[in-house]
Amino acid sequence: xxxxxxxxxxxxxVLPFEVDFRQKLTLPHLTNYILNxxxxxxxxxxxxxxxxxxxxKSWVITRLAIEINRYPKNDEKIRVRTWVDKVIRTFSLxxxxxxxxxxxxxxxxxxxxxxxxxxDNRRPTDLTQIIPSEIFCxxxxxxxxxxxxxxxxxxxxxxxxxxxxxxxFNQHLNSSKYIEHIIDSFTLFKFSKRDIKRFEIEYIxxxxxxxxxxxxxxxxxxxxxxxxxxxxxxTTICKSKVLxxxxxxNEEYIIK
Amino acid sequence: xxxxxxxxxxxxxVLPFEVDFRQKLTLPHLTNYILNxxxxxxxxxxxxxxxxxxxxKSWVITRLAIEINRYPKNDEKIRVRTWVDKVIRTFSLxxxxxxxxxxxxxxxxxxxxxxxxxxDNRRPTDLTQIIPSEIFCxxxxxxxxxxxxxxxxxxxxxxxxxxxxxxxFNQHLNSSKYIEHIIDSFTLFKFSKRDIKRFEIEYIxxxxxxxxxxxxxxxxxxxxxxxxxxxxxxTTICKSKVLxxxxxxNEEYIIK
Numbered sequence: 302x303x304x305x306x307x308x309x310x311x312x313x314x315v316l317p318f319e320v321d322f323r324q325k326l327t328l329p330h331l332t333n334y335i336l337n338x339x340x341x342x343x344x345x346x347x348x349x350x351x352x353x354x355x356x357x358k359s360w361v362i363t364r365l366a367i368e369i370n371r372y373p374k375n376d377e378k379i380r381v382r383t384w385v386d387k388v389i390r391t392f393s394l395x396x397x398x399x400x401x402x403x404x405x406x407x408x409x410x411x412x413x414x415x416x417x418x419x420x421d422n423r424r425p426t427d428l429t430q431i432i433p434s435e436i437f438c439x440x441x442x443x444x445x446x447x448x449x450x451x452x453x454x455x456x457x458x459x460x461x462x463x464x465x466x467x468x469x470f471n472q473h474l475n476s477s478k479y480i481e482h483i484i485d486s487f488t489l490f491k492f493s494k495r496d497i498k499r500f501e502i503e504y505i506x507x508x509x510x511x512x513x514x515x516x517x518x519x520x521x522x523x524x525x526x527x528x529x530x531x532x533x534x535x536t537t538i539c540k541s542k543v544l545x546x547x548x549x550x551n552e553e554y555i556i557k
Numbered sequence: 558x559x560x561x562x563x564x565x566x567x568x569x570x571v572l573p574f575e576v577d578f579r580q581k582l583t584l585p586h587l588t589n590y591i592l593n594x595x596x597x598x599x600x601x602x603x604x605x606x607x608x609x610x611x612x613x614k615s616w617v618i619t620r621l622a623i624e625i626n627r628y629p630k631n632d633e634k635i636r637v638r639t640w641v642d643k644v645i646r647t648f649s650l651x652x653x654x655x656x657x658x659x660x661x662x663x664x665x666x667x668x669x670x671x672x673x674x675x676x677d678n679r680r681p682t683d684l685t686q687i688i689p690s691e692i693f694c695x696x697x698x699x700x701x702x703x704x705x706x707x708x709x710x711x712x713x714x715x716x717x718x719x720x721x722x723x724x725x726f727n728q729h730l731n732s733s734k735y736i737e738h739i740i741d742s743f744t745l746f747k748f749s750k751r752d753i754k755r756f757e758i759e760y761i762x763x764x765x766x767x768x769x770x771x772x773x774x775x776x777x778x779x780x781x782x783x784x785x786x787x788x789x790x791x792t793t794i795c796k797s798k799v800l801x802x803x804x805x806x807n808e809e810y811i812i813k
Contacts, residue, residue, distance in 0.1 A: 317596065318589040321721065322728045322766075327721065333574040340573065375726075463739035465577065465748060466585065470631075472578045472745065485720035489728065489766045492721060504756050509813055510578075510745045557728050557765055 309342035391425035493554035565598035608672035647681035749810035
């Protein structure tokens, strides 16, 4: 099949509550666009979250890498394109491209890895029987996949408790809220000078309402941070990498 | 003019990241719909945030009361109607109605009070010279306005720091994030049994990035809470009231 038929494309308009103090879309809200687009596309192909629930399964995202050339601004309309790259046993690899409204500017790319788990026993499903290879799409997504994470072998930097607004319908810390808590470990001053150029996360364990989560954050190179979230038992719930742009922004923000 | 011409109506679709573990739209996200609708309507009348910025002014919300009969669910499409009730010197009174997609069911109402302030000296503007009385609309909004707040004269219940994701373009804690932090002082167990029937907030002071905010929460009657947020100096930044439904929900939620 032609790539154009295998790619789902969804429009989004950046809303005021989705932007930061610089009027730029935040990474957790971009992640919501990513998750929504993946959901719409899977629905259109007949293996969305409602379809697979009938056989007591659910989709979980396990890895996500995002690279951004330019963050869209308040009121800007963008297009999110998504397609299934391929399936490797229990994993589905799904890519994304973010485009300006007229389609001429690539704002960035993302790639992700998903598993379909049994709701009761959390075991992964063999996806080769479920997702036909006819829908695999070789559209280029020229960014690296999630790589190895250097250890965040430092003391706790901060912590938070998982609250009502943090949890999804499974009562687990929701996928974009992991990212919100990670990004919130940086100051406004940092964002006044740099953009996040690349972000990577590996979701390792779920976290329930009321759990206290420790944030371990280490600058492994100039502008490159490793951030790990751990629960009270010391179990890692996710690992992430945040890479800030080399260049100081050509924008002036006065931090109050 | 006819009321129908004075009322702005805006469609919203409830997205997965806007719902709680019960698949119901959360109050902070409903507040985002309220703020967006107010913005769209003011824009259409020529006194939106971009218009008034030309004379170095900005809109701030000072009071908001919301009453909900039924919370919309994930994927549900709703309509938000809004109109200017009237102007009293430096205050504009704006009402809202939330309707089902087909318009036959009223999901709830809200009323709000706004001031237009000078960006530099924060002084309010005489709105009688700016908003013509021809646009006032007497459409009914049958819920009480924000009332008096009993004192939350109790020790600190919890606290939070104002982070990157909490602040708006003014670098202040944004209006719906006040509500998110207030609502997050309740447990999943509470929401598994009751809905918030009525919510009131009075915005008193702004809060900047990095400030530590204390939450004071007191149950003044069964199911009726007063919650006050205070900064490190002990200054109250907002007062709120949360009233839960009398009836236990006819829905089963098992809290993990």
